[in-house]
Amino acid sequence: MNLSRLVRRESFASFISSFMSILVGLAVGFIILLISNPAQALDGFRAILIGGFVDMKNLGQVFYFATPIIMTGLSVGFAYKTGLFNIGASGQFIIGAFAAVYVGVKWTFLPGGAHWLTALAAAMAAGALWGLIPGMLKAFCNVNEVIACIMMNYIGMYFTNFMVTRTIFDSLKNESQRVARTAVLPKAGLDNIFKVGTSSSSVNIGIFIAIFAGIVMYIILNNTKFGFELKACGYNSNASKYAGINEKRNIILSMMIAGALAGLGGALLYLAGAGKGIEVVDVLAAEGFNGIPVALLGLNNPIGIIMSGIFIAYLNIGGFNMQLYDFVPQVIEIIIAVIIYFSAFALLLKDILSSVGKKYRGRKQQESKPGDTAPKGGQ
Amino acid sequence: MDYVIEMLNITKEFPGIIANEDVTLQLKKGEIHALLGENGAGKSTLMSILFGMYRPEKGMIKKNGQEVKIHDPNDANRLGIGMVHQHFKLVHNFTVLENIILGIETTRNGFLEMRKAREKVMELSRRYGLMVDPDAIVEDITVGMQQRTEILKMLYRENEILIFDEPTAVLTPQEIDELMKIMKGLAAEGKSIIFITHKLNEIKTAADRCTVLRKGKCIGTVAVGETSVEELSEMMVGRKVSLIVSKEEARPGQVIFRTDGLTVKNKDTGKHVVNNVSIDVRAGEIVCIAGIDGNGQSELVYALTGIFHPDSGTIESNGKDITRAPIRERNIKVMGHIPEDRHKYGLVLDFNLAYNLVLQSYFTPRFTRNGFLKYDEIYQYADELIEKYDIRGGQGARTLIRSMSGGNQQKAIVAREIDRGNGLLIAVQPTRGLDVGAIEYIHKKLISERDEGKGVLMVSLELDEVMNLSDRILVIYEGEIVASLNPKEITLQELGLYMSGSKRKLEEEEKT
Numbered sequence: 001m002n003l004s005r006l007v008r009r010e011s012f013a014s015f016i017s018s019f020m021s022i023l024v025g026l027a028v029g030f031i032i033l034l035i036s037n038p039a040q041a042l043d044g045f046r047a048i049l050i051g052g053f054v055d056m057k058n059l060g061q062v063f064y065f066a067t068p069i070i071m072t073g074l075s076v077g078f079a080y081k082t083g084l085f086n087i088g089a090s091g092q093f094i095i096g097a098f099a100a101v102y103v104g105v106k107w108t109f110l111p112g113g114a115h116w117l118t119a120l121a122a123a124m125a126a127g128a129l130w131g132l133i134p135g136m137l138k139a140f141c142n143v144n145e146v147i148a149c150i151m152m153n154y155i156g157m158y159f160t161n162f163m164v165t166r167t168i169f170d171s172l173k174n175e176s177q178r179v180a181r182t183a184v185l186p187k188a189g190l191d192n193i194f195k196v197g198t199s200s201s202s203v204n205i206g207i208f209i210a211i212f213a214g215i216v217m218y219i220i221l222n223n224t225k226f227g228f229e230l231k232a233c234g235y236n237s238n239a240s241k242y243a244g245i246n247e248k249r250n251i252i253l254s255m256m257i258a259g260a261l262a263g264l265g266g267a268l269l270y271l272a273g274a275g276k277g278i279e280v281v282d283v284l285a286a287e288g289f290n291g292i293p294v295a296l297l298g299l300n301n302p303i304g305i306i307m308s309g310i311f312i313a314y315l316n317i318g319g320f321n322m323q324l325y326d327f328v329p330q331v332i333e334i335i336i337a338v339i340i341y342f343s344a345f346a347l348l349l350k351d352i353l354s355s356v357g358k359k360y361r362g363r364k365q366q367e368s369k370p371g372d373t374a375p376k377g378g379q
Numbered sequence: 380m381d382y383v384i385e386m387l388n389i390t391k392e393f394p395g396i397i398a399n400e401d402v403t404l405q406l407k408k409g410e411i412h413a414l415l416g417e418n419g420a421g422k423s424t425l426m427s428i429l430f431g432m433y434r435p436e437k438g439m440i441k442k443n444g445q446e447v448k449i450h451d452p453n454d455a456n457r458l459g460i461g462m463v464h465q466h467f468k469l470v471h472n473f474t475v476l477e478n479i480i481l482g483i484e485t486t487r488n489g490f491l492e493m494r495k496a497r498e499k500v501m502e503l504s505r506r507y508g509l510m511v512d513p514d515a516i517v518e519d520i521t522v523g524m525q526q527r528t529e530i531l532k533m534l535y536r537e538n539e540i541l542i543f544d545e546p547t548a549v550l551t552p553q554e555i556d557e558l559m560k561i562m563k564g565l566a567a568e569g570k571s572i573i574f575i576t577h578k579l580n581e582i583k584t585a586a587d588r589c590t591v592l593r594k595g596k597c598i599g600t601v602a603v604g605e606t607s608v609e610e611l612s613e614m615m616v617g618r619k620v621s622l623i624v625s626k627e628e629a630r631p632g633q634v635i636f637r638t639d640g641l642t643v644k645n646k647d648t649g650k651h652v653v654n655n656v657s658i659d660v661r662a663g664e665i666v667c668i669a670g671i672d673g674n675g676q677s678e679l680v681y682a683l684t685g686i687f688h689p690d691s692g693t694i695e696s697n698g699k700d701i702t703r704a705p706i707r708e709r710n711i712k713v714m715g716h717i718p719e720d721r722h723k724y725g726l727v728l729d730f731n732l733a734y735n736l737v738l739q740s741y742f743t744p745r746f747t748r749n750g751f752l753k754y755d756e757i758y759q760y761a762d763e764l765i766e767k768y769d770i771r772g773g774q775g776a777r778t779l780i781r782s783m784s785g786g787n788q789q790k791a792i793v794a795r796e797i798d799r800g801n802g803l804l805i806a807v808q809p810t811r812g813l814d815v816g817a818i819e820y821i822h823k824k825l826i827s828e829r830d831e832g833k834g835v836l837m838v839s840l841e842l843d844e845v846m847n848l849s850d851r852i853l854v855i856y857e858g859e860i861v862a863s864l865n866p867k868e869i870t871l872q873e874l875g876l877y878m879s880g881s882k883r884k885l886e887e888e889e890k891t
Contacts, residue, residue: 223751223752224750224751224752225741225742225747225750225751225752226750228734228741228752231727231730232727232730232734232738235727235728235729235730236723236726236727236728236729238723238724239723239724239725239726239727239738240727241686241706242684242686242706242716242718242724242725243706243710243738243739244705244706244707244708244709244710244711244739245707
């Protein structure tokens with residue numbers, strides 16, 4: 001079919017541009033490695049490149065780290081399709097995490113499977129609420145969502161700190177208490193696949209949930225009436241209004257869904273059973289902001305976001321392994337940031353690629369044109 | 380004869396199309412030279428070459444008989460070539476004066492030296508009758524004034540060759556007259572003007588000679604005084620076009636749509652932008668609201684289509700009150716609506732043609748089942764409309780709307796709005812920015828809709844269009860309907876008087 005061919009060509013260009021961005025990022029990262037520690041640069045670079053593939057446990061860890069940033073990436077990407085920039089994924093993420101951990105610690109009356117499911121639902125509801133507020137402010141008072149979201153990030157962080165210390169505090173570790181065993185996400189046998197010896201990876205069904213969320217988002221955006229409306233509002237809110245689409249409702253719903261996705265990400269991280277609790281520190285959750293490069297690198301396409309989330313997690317794992325080669329953590333962070341930074345040029349590169357493609361095709365046409373012997377003008 | 384600028388045998392190719400093929404244009408000193416052609420005929424490309432934005436594959440440019448190379452707009456500027464672009468290149472939060480001197484500021488010790496610049500601008504403004512306030516902020520002034528600012532920019536740079544790219548597309552009739560006067564004044568002072576347009580009557584009023592392009596080819600250069608409008612249009616389109624659409628006598632039926640005492644207040648000033656407007660539209664007639672731009676037409680249409688609710692008054696469709704009905708209900712049951720700005724209100728440019736064709740109806744059971752879009756149905760429907768309304772796009776229903784020509788975009792809207800099958804069609808400036816062929820098409824469609832017993836309410840700024848199409852003219856002035864006229868009984872001049880508010884005539888409203 002004509003359409004599928006078109007879609008394939010379009011997505012092919014997207015893929016190539018993302019891929020080339022990554023290559024450029026890696027090249028620049030390598031240069032920084034050379035500068036900071038020439039002797040170990042090659043080994044360090046190899047550590048990044050093969051990062052997740054050294055053994056099954058590392059590969060598992062890639063998926064484990066990918067899960068939350070896929071979710072926040074989806075959150076940012078989904079809002080973006082409606083023309084909104086959800087910079088509030090951080091607040092939605094942490095508030096979702098708190099809701100999940102609270103349910104996980106306190107609601108022990110829930111039986112096995114229902115417990116973690118309820119915790120996930122609570123996280124989504126809390127995240128949705130954190131998206132709802134900027135959404136309503138945008139829809140009804142025309143408050144720029146970026147401002148509102150940034151404020152909600154701080155409110156979310158301090159509120160979580162406050163609530164954790166009040167309700168589920170473990171004062172020895174200065175973080176939230178462990179969730180009940182029934183609230184921990186099932187491993188579904190993944191721990192038996194992704195392990196080295198007896199040491200298993202923290203990977204769990206969270207990665208499946210994240211991938212599932214991405215697929216659902218893809219279907220919503222591409223196949224449903226709702227997605228049609230969201231995209232129409234995102235591309236041209238005036239025309240959508242003229243077409244009778246309830247733009248305000250769509251802004252609010254879009255922000256709520258984005259919030260729910262980020263909130264779910266928070267739950268998936270803190271219910272993983274990896275011994276991670278919500279720390280009471282005055283730092284915004286980095287996973288929320290990492291969603292932005294993930295979404296950009298994935299060109300806001302759900303499937304692309306899943307890929308880019310896994311890729312960035314892969315780099316992180318590679319970064320850990322670099323410590324073997326005497327790279328200080330700061331340099332590793334810089335290198336990863338540089339790679340992500342350049343990778344985010346994917347969109348720019350896509351434009352350049354397509355224009356170069358056009359020119360090339362144009363030149364070919366001219367050359368193959370018979371009888372065109374006259375000197376070209378304007379040289 | 381000496382030419383100030385000659386573009387000889389210019390050929391410019393873009394991948395897939397030849398935008399200009401062997402085009403020659405010769406500009407005399409002190410003349411107004413029109414460049415006529417339909418959208419996509421290659422006018423803008425040719426001018427972009429002259430202005431240094433593209434380089435031609437073949438051909439040469441001569442100034443005063445000397446061959447010159449123009450590599451970029453700075454070269455063009457040095458040669459005294461200036462251009463007023465269709466979309467003005469002004470900094471909106473700067474003053475007029477700041478915009479004029481932008482890029483060639485005079486400074487003393489690193490500080491701006493505005494006094495001399497101001498004197499020069501004022502002198503130019505007086506000399507050419509441009510009447511601009513140098514201290515006004517650009518975003519506060521009218522479009523006509525912004526255009527005069529652009530003209531001053533060129534004059535300030537002492538350009539001798541002035542290019543106007545579709546200068547009248549954004550102007551009101553009065554401003555157009557004003558512009559024509561200014562252009563003639565400039566020519567009389569020895570400036571040479573290239574005037575890009577596809578409006579024939581403007582060429583007749585202003586231009587001395589005219590070069591016609593069609594599909595990238597130069598059809599010829601004619602003296603405007605010796606050529607009739609019909610001949611020009613035939614040169615442009617390549618076939619005979621009827622500039623006046625023939626139509627039968629209207630056979631109006633019963634009233635299908637009426638407003639009563641409709642009033643809209645401006646939220647900030649409290650001024651009545653739409654003031655006590657009572658209209659009725661009957662089946663089988665074209666009612667036209669004529670008026671100078673900015674007299675409340677847009678707000679009236681917003682109230683009718685439901686973008687916002689009127690402050691008082693009622694709107695009725697077939698006896699049912701729809702004053703506060705949501706937009707969607709109106710779209711589905713009451714009206715088709717061709718909005719004034721098709722890019723802003725009519726289309727989602729990043730959607731393909733098919734999506735745009737179902738923009739108002741995608742949620743109906745025909746196109747949606749259980750919340751999922753039925754792609755097969757949507758594309759099948761789009762193909763039907765494309766066939767029926769002759770909409771042309773590179774990839775059929777899958778063409779991105781953004782890549783289609785203005786005429787075809789408008790056809791898509793017309794197709795969508797007519798095909799929904801509502802009894803009322805509200806058409807706001809339906810032919811704005813379209814070429815002759817597309818205008819003819821739209822006019823014919825509106826008349827055939829009327830003949831099929833639909834009521835058409837048209838809002839137009841083009842007086843010719845108003846006179847040709849309408850069965851009844853309502854004149855709007857400062858938000859009020861000040862006259863109800865029969866187009867057969869009045870002249871264009873009279874209509875102009877009503878539009879400027881110097882005459883009123885409402886007695887006949889009951890009778891007609």
